[in-house]
């Protein structure tokens with residue numbers, strides 16, 4: 136059976152167990168603490184991962200928890216690391232995640248970054264020595280809610296063949312953008328620059344679905360719709376051929392060369408069986424869109440969105456997530472009972 140697994144269905148609601156966001160976040164925080172994370176890291180990553188599940192961003196929801204745990208257990212990532220911040224220029228911050236996760240480094244930097252963006256109109260954060268194993272929208276959306284435009288990019292691990300190339304060099308290299316909009320939630324776009332996210336390929340393999348044609352190749356470079364062949368020595372293609380390849384190239388440069396992180400092809404976790412979290416870098420740019428003038432940007436964003444609606448566009452990036460978020464708030468976050476049981480087992484004794 137083939138399914139466009141970009142946002143796979145979770146199954147029949149009648150067969151699910153429902154948790155509130157608070158309950159799911161508390162369970163995930165227990166798992167992180169049990170795995171050896173510091174309190175701060177556990178809270179930060181639990182909120183992030185529970186938020187992905189709540190919003191229907193399944194490729195980075197609770198299915199990722201065993202990967203977090205095995206990466207921590209392998210000694211590849213330090214879940215108790217305390218990130219360090221360096222103020223390098225009026226509009227430039229660097230953060231060393233100290234071989235920990237990227238999100239706690241971003242959380243540490245956020246207040247100073249916002250202050251710099253408001254003072255200078257723009258500010259850049261370069262995070263290195265960091266592991267990013269999640270969606271990017273949580274890294275940009277809060278800034279747009281505070282009236283700022285945010286753009287972020289992360290490189291990952293070599294699993295994507297550059298256009299015209301013969302083997303994987305790029306990661307799935309996501310880019311996310313958030314902008315404030317008058318009278319509505321921010322506009323938020325968040326996408327892998329590979330044809331699919333690696334997480335969705337893993338979900339398809341686990342649930343027994345084929346990939347749509349044109350997403351990946353097997354270990355011999357032949358086109359395949361078998362997710363296991365893509366994961367087992369094969370690779371993904373870039374989205375949109377040479378165009379996605381060009382954007383992925385930019386993300387390698389900004390995510391790694393600019394930050395001091397590793398290129399995706401330099402990630403070598405062979406000495407750490409069980410490691411799954413890419414050890415690379417992340418760049419984030421904040422813009423105060425109304426610097427030097429009266430507020431206008433959010434109104435312009437609203438005008439553009441309304442125009443798109445008038446020509447028949449029924450879904451803007453972020454809309455599906457916001458709808459799912461509202462649904463989760465009303466009904467709870469539905470989990471397959473076997474997945475919930477696995478999470479409880481990962482959390483150890485209560």
Ligand SMILES: NC(=O)C1=CN([C@@H]2O[C@H](COP(=O)(O)OP(=O)(O)OC[C@H]3O[C@@H](n4cnc5c(N)ncnc54)[C@H](OP(=O)(O)O)[C@@H]3O)[C@@H](O)[C@H]2O)C=CC1
Nearest residue numbers: 269270271291307309324325326327332452453454455456
């Ligand atoms: N940490 C890492 O190294 C990596 C993380 N990722 C993450 O994986 C996630 C999934 O990526 P990907 O599979 O490419 O995302 P999708 O293809 O599912 O979605 C990409 C964007 O397009 C929007 N969108 C999807 N379908 C439509 C449509 N029909 N009309 C209008 N807008 C649409 C989505 O909005 P909406 O969200 O509302 O559906 C989203 O903003 C991302 O969160 C990404 O950050 C990916 C690669 C690596």
Ligand SMILES: O=C([O-])C1=[NH+]CCC1
Nearest residue numbers: 268291307332333334
């Ligand atoms: O889905 C994906 O492609 C990835 N998520 C985290 C690392 C790569």
